Amino acid sequence: MLDDLSKFDVIAFDADDTLWHNERFFKLSQNRFCEMLSDYVDIKTLENTLLAAEIRNLGHYGFGVKGFTLSMIETAIEVTEGRVEASVIKQLLDIGQEMLQHPLELLDGAHIAISHLAQTHPLYLITKGDLLHQERKLAQSQLGEYFTGVEIVSDKTPTVYQHILSKIGCAPKNFLMIGNSVKSDTQPVLEIGGWACYVPFESRWEYEHGTIPLANPRFMQITSLTEIVN
Numbered sequence: 632m633l634d635d636l637s638k639f640d641v642i643a644f645d646a647d648d649t650l651w652h653n654e655r656f657f658k659l660s661q662n663r664f665c666e667m668l669s670d671y672v673d674i675k676t677l678e679n680t681l682l683a684a685e686i687r688n689l690g691h692y693g694f695g696v697k698g699f700t701l702s703m704i705e706t707a708i709e710v711t712e713g714r715v716e717a718s719v720i721k722q723l724l725d726i727g728q729e730m731l732q733h734p735l736e737l738l739d740g741a742h743i744a745i746s747h748l749a750q751t752h753p754l755y756l757i758t759k760g761d762l763l764h765q766e767r768k769l770a771q772s773q774l775g776e777y778f779t780g781v782e783i784v785s786d787k788t789p790t791v792y793q794h795i796l797s798k799i800g801c802a803p804k805n806f807l808m809i810g811n812s813v814k815s816d817t818q819p820v821l822e823i824g825g826w827a828c829y830v831p832f833e834s835r836w837e838y839e840h841g842t843i844p845l846a847n848p849r850f851m852q853i854t855s856l857t858e859i860v861n
């Protein structure tokens with residue numbers, strides 16, 4: 632599907648679960664959270680209450696580990712009706728700290744795809760999340776040198792993409808975004824007239840679900856970043 636990249640002036644990549652693992656750490660932390668509070672309420676209710684808190688809090692804290700940690704604490708207070716012990720709150724804060732410090736794990740094909748495409752195109756990294764955490768992960772990934780620019784944004788809306796493209800002087804029709812989220816990497820880019828390549832990942836956060844725009848002529852899908860090189 633990615634046979635002709637010459638029509639693109641700029642290619643951009645999402646980071647979390649496109650270049651490196653992310654969601655699995657949230658899932659592991661969520662499982663620990665549910666175990667800790669399973670005496671109070673069933674797992675399904677815990678998961679749903681936490682998800683509702685995360686989405687409710689996006690406008691306050693943005694995307695990332697900090698907002699997730701605060702949402703776990705808020706949910707713990709809610710489901711225990713205020714009876715949660717300080718020692719449990721401390722453990723939740725520790726879970727958040729561990730997530731922030733976890734060593735980065737690149738996904739298969741990430742390095743080869745990025746180093747390969749960097750020879751022919753200016754590459755940009757466009758990611759949501761906590762600023763410091765994303766900067767640290769990029770440094771650990773050792774992919775930084777291949778990117779012409781890095782944009783750590785509070786959300787990935789059509790307006791945000793439009794703003795980035797006008798800043799870098801690229802017309803949407805010559806722009807390709809590659810990422811694992813239909814909602815954040817595909818839909819908003821197609822909406823402004825750009826091209827999108829969807830690389831589904833094994834798991835994804837409920838919030839990022841979206842309808843795959845199979846009929847859109849500017850939509851492409853690959854199973855792995857290694858396909859870019861082949």
Ligand SMILES: [Mg+2]
Binds near residue numbers: 646647812
């Ligand atoms: Mg992603």
